[in-house]
Amino acid sequence: MRKLAPLLSLACLAACAHDPGPRARRATTPVAQYATGAGPLAVNTHVPDFATRNYEPFTRQDVVAIALREWRLFGQPVSDDDPLLRPEPTTPVVKPERTPGLWQRVGEYWWIGQDPQETEIAWDGKHDADGHITDFVHDGRFAWSAAFISYVMRVAGANDRFAYSPNHATYINAAASGQEKGVRARNPARYAPRLGDLICVGRGASKSVRFRDLPTRQGFPAHCGIVVAGPHDDAPFGHEISIIGGNIDDAVALTHVPVGRDGRLADGKGSSIDPRYPWCVVLQVRYDADSEPQADQ
Numbered sequence: 417m418r419k420l421a422p423l424l425s426l427a428c429l430a431a432c433a434h435d436p437g438p439r440a441r442r443a444t445t446p447v448a449q450y451a452t453g454a455g456p457l458a459v460n461t462h463v464p465d466f467a468t469r470n471y472e473p474f475t476r477q478d479v480v481a482i483a484l485r486e487w488r489l490f491g492q493p494v495s496d497d498d499p500l501l502r503p504e505p506t507t508p509v510v511k512p513e514r515t516p517g518l519w520q521r522v523g524e525y526w527w528i529g530q531d532p533q534e535t536e537i538a539w540d541g542k543h544d545a546d547g548h549i550t551d552f553v554h555d556g557r558f559a560w561s562a563a564f565i566s567y568v569m570r571v572a573g574a575n576d577r578f579a580y581s582p583n584h585a586t587y588i589n590a591a592a593s594g595q596e597k598g599v600r601a602r603n604p605a606r607y608a609p610r611l612g613d614l615i616c617v618g619r620g621a622s623k624s625v626r627f628r629d630l631p632t633r634q635g636f637p638a639h640c641g642i643v644v645a646g647p648h649d650d651a652p653f654g655h656e657i658s659i660i661g662g663n664i665d666d667a668v669a670l671t672h673v674p675v676g677r678d679g680r681l682a683d684g685k686g687s688s689i690d691p692r693y694p695w696c697v698v699l700q701v702r703y704d705a706d707s708e709p710q711a712d713q
C-alpha cells in the first residue's frame with residue numbers, strides 16, 4: 417500500500433501554571449457548540465473543552481489528522497472495489513464495528529458527533545439506544561457514516577459552522593442552500609477539492625442526484641468522505657485523491673478517487689471521472705486559516 421503524502425506536524429501549547437488569568441478568561445467565554453437549529457442556548461455538553469473553546473484554530477490539518485487517526489485505529493483498511501462488482505463473502509463476515517474496542521469507538525462518534533436531543537446519541541457499533549444488540553445482518557438503519565463525519569468536524573472545533581446530523585443529506589442541503597456558514601457546496605466540474613474538504617455521492621436510487629439538483633426538497637441517502645491526500649500520480653487509477661469515510665465495510669476506511677489533471681472530480685460536461693461513484697458535490701469547508709473561498713476555476 418502506498419504511503420500517504422506527509423502531513424504537517426502539530427505542536428502542543430503549554431499553559432502557565434502560576435498565572436490563571438488567560439485560562440480563566442477563556443473558561444468564561446460562551447460555549448460555541450450549539451445544537452443545529454436549536455438556538456444559542458442549546459449547548460452540546462458532550463463535546464470536550466479543547467474543541468468547544470477552540471484552544472487552537474479550526475484547521476484542515478487537524479481534520480485530516482483526526483480522520484487518519486481513526487483510520488489507523490480500524491487497521492488502515494482500503495476500499496477501492498466497485499461495490500457493484502464486489503463478490504459475496506464465502507465465509508462469515510467479522511464486522512469491525514462490532515469487535516471489542518471498536519463498537520465503543522463508534523458509540524463515541526454518535527455521542528460526541530450528534531446533538532444531545534438526537535435519539536442516536538445512545539447507539540454504538542452493536543447496540544441500540546436501549547442497549548439491545550442489533551441485528552447482525554439487517555443493521556443498515558444504524559449506519560454511522562454521517563456520525564463519523566460529524567464527530568471529526570466536532571472534535572476538530574467546527575463548533576456552529578457545521579450541521580451535525582445522522583444523515584449526510586442534512587449538511588449537504590444546508591451547504592447548498594447557503595444555510596451553513598462554515599461549508600459551501602461546490603460543483604465537482606468547477607472546483608477541485610482540497611485537503612479537509614468533503615466529497616459526496618448519492619446512494620442507491622439517489623445515485624442520480626447531481627449538483628444541479630441541490631438542495632433537494634427532502635433528505636436522500638448519501639455518503640461523504642474527507643479528503644486526506646492528493647492529488648498524486650502514483651495510483652492505480654492514474655491521477656487521484658484519497659478520502660476517508662466511516663461505515664465502509666463496517667469500518668473507517670480509505671478510498672482512492674480518480675480525478676482529472678486539474679484535480680476535479682468531473683469533466684467539463686459534468687460527468688464523473690470515477691467509474692464507481694458519480695460524485696455530486698464537493699463541500700468546501702471554511703477553515704480559520706483560510707481567506708475568502710477560491711473562485712470557480
